[in-house]
Amino acid sequence: MKAVGSAYLFWLAAKTVLAGPPLPAKAVGEAPINLASGALLLLINPKTWAMALGAASSFSKLVSNPLTLGAILAVVFALSACSSLMIWVLADGLIAQSLSADWHLFNGIMAILPAASVVKYWV
Secondary structure, eight states: OHHHHHHHHHHHHHHHHTOOSOOOOOOTTOOOOOHHHHHHHHHHOHHHHHHHHHHHHHHGGGOSOHHHHHHHHHHHHHHHHHHHHHHHHHHHHHHHHHHHHHHHHHHHHHHHHHHHHHHHHHO
């Protein structure tokens, strides 16, 4: 799973660095995806599976009951997701303004981050 997850993150980094400029914003009246579509997207996302299986295997020795491990991981992932989403929401306006001219730099940084995160899996 580590190898597949690492390969996917490198592929994602390559796609990000080679991506073109950002697309124009959606029309104001266009609705976002619904909860069911978001949940389905989460279930088919390979990054989700790599993270969940990696965390479960890394921390499985800490508790004797798999339900306890699942509950702990659920709380940790929920808190991490909420804090991460809050940062992205707050930074969205700043990022959108700066992307008009420097999208190459932004794509490069956003490609380096997942590629660099692979190092921690193997060290």
